[in-house]
Amino acid sequence: MTLRFLTGGESHGRGYVIVVEGLPAGLRLPRERFTSELARRRRGYGRGPRMALERDELTFWGGLRDGLTTGSPLALSLGNSEWEIWRPAVDAESVDVEAAACRAATCPRPGHADMAGIVKYGHDDCRNVLERASARATAAWTVVGVVAGLLLETVGIGVREAVDSIGGLSCTRPLCDEEWDRAAASDLGCAREEDEAALVERIVAARDEGDTLGGTFVVSLTGMPAGVGSYAELDRRLDGRFAAALMSIPAIKGVEIGDGFRLADRPGSGAHDAIVRDGRGVRRRTNRAGGIEGGMSNGEEILLRAAMKPIPTLRRPLDSVDIRTGLAASAHVERGDVCAVPAAAVVGRALGAWTAAVALAEQFGGDRLSEFVERVAAFRRKGEIFRE
Ligand SMILES: Cc1cc2nc3c(=O)[nH]c(=O)nc-3n(C[C@H](O)[C@H](O)[C@H](O)COP(=O)(O)O)c2cc1C
Numbered sequence: 001m002t003l004r005f006l007t008g009g010e011s012h013g014r015g016y017v018i019v020v021e022g023l024p025a026g027l028r029l030p031r032e033r034f035t036s037e038l039a040r041r042r043r044g045y046g047r048g049p050r051m052a053l054e055r056d057e058l059t060f061w062g063g064l065r066d067g068l069t070t071g072s073p074l075a076l077s078l079g080n081s082e083w084e085i086w087r088p089a090v091d092a093e094s095v096d097v098e099a100a101a102c103r104a105a106t107c108p109r110p111g112h113a114d115m116a117g118i119v120k121y122g123h124d125d126c127r128n129v130l131e132r133a134s135a136r137a138t139a140a141w142t143v144v145g146v147v148a149g150l151l152l153e154t155v156g157i158g159v160r161e162a163v164d165s166i167g168g169l170s171c172t173r174p175l176c177d178e179e180w181d182r183a184a185a186s187d188l189g190c191a192r193e194e195d196e197a198a199l200v201e202r203i204v205a206a207r208d209e210g211d212t213l214g215g216t217f218v219v220s221l222t223g224m225p226a227g228v229g230s231y232a233e234l235d236r237r238l239d240g241r242f243a244a245a246l247m248s249i250p251a252i253k254g255v256e257i258g259d260g261f262r263l264a265d266r267p268g269s270g271a272h273d274a275i276v277r278d279g280r281g282v283r284r285r286t287n288r289a290g291g292i293e294g295g296m297s298n299g300e301e302i303l304l305r306a307a308m309k310p311i312p313t314l315r316r317p318l319d320s321v322d323i324r325t326g327l328a329a330s331a332h333v334e335r336g337d338v339c340a341v342p343a344a345a346v347v348g349r350a351l352g353a354w355t356a357a358v359a360l361a362e363q364f365g366g367d368r369l370s371e372f373v374e375r376v377a378a379f380r381r382k383g384e385i386f387r388e
Pocket residue numbers: 048111112113133134135138249250251252309311312313335336337338340343344347
């Protein structure tokens with residue numbers, strides 16, 4: 001079966017529509033799992049005023065009956081609670097040119113999609129670009145990630161995330177189970193209280209200077225059976241799929257798997273994971289590969305790390321050019337986040353779950369959840385070589 005999704009909508013429009021297709025019938029989708037994950041994505045120290053106002057109004061339109069998927073496309077919408085405020089400026093059917101013009105953005109922000117977008121589509125108002133380029137889309141992706149996470153849970157796969165650093169200050173390494181839990185519960189996604197104070201200070205200082213910050217986060221997947229993905233073709237490689245998914249989150253500029261970039265500096269003896277045998281079967285002494293070898297899961301924890309650049313919209317703006325006059329000007333300024341690394345980490349978790357679910361669905365299929373679960377269990381048993 002092929003699992004896929006599409007979204008439509010804009011940041012300040014009526015909301016997002018989401019269609020997820022290819023889900024097996026019989027998967028339970030409790031509403032509270034969506035609301036709690038959407039709330040986690042809105043959270044995080046350094047986010048702008050919108051996140052306190054936004055309610056992420058989730059409506060199920062089809063594909064679900066008595067809380068269970070039916071096998072039909074799952075159709076949802078995610079309403080923007082601020083829609084009425086923005087309506088005069090962005091309503092698709094609006095003829096209120098005055099209102100739209102007064103909100104025009106004509107000085108592209110370095111680092112955002114504005115400049116390339118107006119050149120590409122021939123617009124003279126960056127708003128036509130930023131509405132769809134906005135990371136508002138990541139709320140819809142979070143919804144899709146919850147669906148994927150619930151599918152993964154049925155076969156014993158867990159996905160979690162933690163912030164790793166903000167503005168160059170690191171927070172959570174190494175992660176033990178307790179620290180992951182704390183990271184998920186914290187507004188900064190970091191493990192130690194002393195880290196949090198320094199991070200808050202760093203974010204406040206950036207905000208006071210009209211500046212912004214980036215950082216890094218980690219996503220972990222546990223319980224993935226060995227042999228998901230393939231080396232056989234470029235687009236079937238699991239590492240490539242995870243990297244593409246995480247890299248597609250707005251503002252993500254680097255992704256590594258396992259020890260990633262650090263592996264480049266080590267000799268082979270210090271870079272690979274020795275294979276050992278114990279009573280539970282064959283496993284690895286270390287996990288520098290981050291659970292993926294040859295484009296396939298190898299049975300160890302999958303560890304992904306992503307680097308987020310600082311938010312492009314600066315209250316103290318960089319130089320730009322007014323595209324209507326051609327004159328030098330300061331870049332467009334509008335309300336926004338100072339730091340969104342904790343939110344991006346939640347999105348990373350969602351897309352990590354989605355990518356794993358797509359690969360599993362492709363490999364094992366199943367129109368009913370029970371078929372999918374049985375096939376994954378059978379595959380897992382076959383892979384347990386030398387188990388005593
Ligand atoms: C959760 C999240 C929130 C973001 N918030 C903002 C924001 O408030 N202002 C802004 O200019 N960019 C924000 N961004 C980043 C931009 O959306 C992103 O830099 C832009 O779309 C250009 O894409 P690129 O950075 O991938 O090239 C955010 C990104 C994420 C993931």
